[in-house]
Amino acid sequence: MAPPSPLPLVSLSCGVSMQVRRWLLLNQFLNQVLLILRVQFTLINATYLSLTGDIQQHLQTMFTLLRPEDNIKLAVRLESVGPQMTRYMVVVSTNGRQDTEESVVLGMDFSPVDGSCSVGLVLPLWSDTLIHLDGDGGFSVSTDNRVHVFKPVSVQAMWSALQSLHKACEVARCHNYFPGSLFLTWVSYYKSRVSSDQTRINEWNAMQDVQSHRADSPVFPVHCRPTERELTERQIKTSLREIMTQKDLENVTCKEIRTELEMRMTCNLREFKEFIDNEMIVILGQMDSPTEIFDHVFLGSEWNASNLEELQKSGVQYILNVTREIDNFFPGVFEYHNIRVYDEEATDLLAYWNDTFKFISRAKKSGARCLVHCKMGISRSAATVIAYAMKEYGWDLKKAFAYVKERRTVTKPNPSFMRQLEEYQGILLGQQPIRTQKIIHETTKDENQ
Known part of the structure; x- marks a missing residue:
C-alpha cells in the first residue's frame, strides 16, 4: 500500500543552530510518520x-x-x-x-x-x-x-x-x-x-415515515424513493399552503383555489380533487395562530410550525415537534427536539415527558420561546404541555388541564394520553415532600367540595 504523500518540510533559516534544526526536522518527521501510521491503521481496519x-x-x-x-x-x-x-x-x-x-x-x-x-x-x-x-x-x-x-x-x-x-x-x-x-x-x-x-x-437529519416535508427535504435513495403520486401530493401540500396563505378565504371558492393550483403546478389535477379538498380542510383547521400558554410556551399545529414569518414574529427559537409524520421545516433556523410518535392509543408519551420538560426549561432559561406542536395541536402536543405545566408549577392534572384548555379550547388528548397524565400526576406526587403532598391533597379536596 502506498503511504500518503509526504507533507512539505518547513524551511529552516540559516541563523538557526544545527542542533535546533535537527530537532525540528526530527519532530516534523515523527509527526508525518504518526499521520501515515494512523491512516494505514485505519485502512487495515477498514478492509471492506x-x-x-x-x-x-x-x-x-x-x-x-x-x-x-x-x-x-x-x-x-x-x-x-x-x-x-x-x-x-x-x-x-x-x-x-x-x-x-x-x-x-x-x-x-x-x-x-x-x-x-x-x-x-x-x-x-x-x-x-x-x-x-x-x-x-x-x-x-x-x-x-x-x-x-x-x-x-x-x-x-x-x-x-x-x-x-x-x-x-x-x-x-x-x-x-x-x-x-x-x-x-x-x-x-x-x-x-x-x-x-x-x-x-x-x-x-432526514427522517423516515415523514408525510409532511419541507421543500428541500432529501428523500431516501433507491427503494425508499416515493412514487410519482406521492411526489405530486407532496408538491400539492406545499403549493396549497402558499396559495391559501395569500388568499382571502372568505371570498374564494375551492374551485378557484384548485384552478390556481393547477396553473402553478402546470398540470391537470382532476384525479387529485378529493385529496385537494381534504387537504384544504386540514389546512383550514391548522391556520389559527399558535396559542400562548405561558410567556415562553406556545401550543400549535403543523401550520404554525411551517410559518417562518409567524414564528420569528412570536420570538420562537425552540421547536418541540411531537410527531412522527411531520418534518422539521427550518432546521438551520431553530433548535429542534423530536418526539417521533403517532397519535395512537398504544403510544407511550409519558416516557418522553422528562426530556420534553428539560427542552422547554432550556428555552425558558435562555430567555427564548418554545413552540410545542403536533399535527393539529390537540392531542400529542397538548398532553405534553399539560405534563410540563404539572411539573413546572406543581399543579395537579385537573388544574393543568383546565388552564391549557381555557387558552386553547380544542385541547383534547386521546384517552390513553389522559391515563398517562394521571399516572404522571402520581409520579410527580411521589417526588414531592410530605408537606407539599398534604397541601396538594387538601387543595384538591376543597375544589371537589
Missing part, C-alpha cells in the same frame, strides 16, 4: 472499503479535522441523494476522563468542487443507544431522543459498521455513559465545528 478512487485521500483529509488524541475506528461511505455528493459515517474514539474508550459518530461531507471535508453530523454514543436494521440495506441509530438513518454503499460495509457500532455501544452501556455526565465532554469540540452547508445537514 474499496481502495479505488479517493478513499485514501479522504481518510487523510478526515484526520486533519480530528484532535491529535482522537482516532478513526471506522469510516463507511454512505449512499447519498445527489450523485456528486460524497459522505461518510465515521466512528471516532478517544480515551476519556476515566481512561475508558468513548465514541462518537461523525457525518463527514466532501465537496465535489475542491475535495474539502466538513462535519455535518455529531452523534455521541450513549448507554441508551439502540441500532435497528431498516430492512432496506440500512440501519438507524437512536440515542438521547435522536434518530439518524445510515445506508452504507455495500453489504460488507454495513456489516463492518454494525460490528463497530455494537462494540462502541457495549462499552457505553458497561460504563453507563449518559447525557449531562462527565463522559464525552470532548464532543463539544466537534459540535462547534459543524460547517457543512444546510442541504448536507438536512440530509444527515
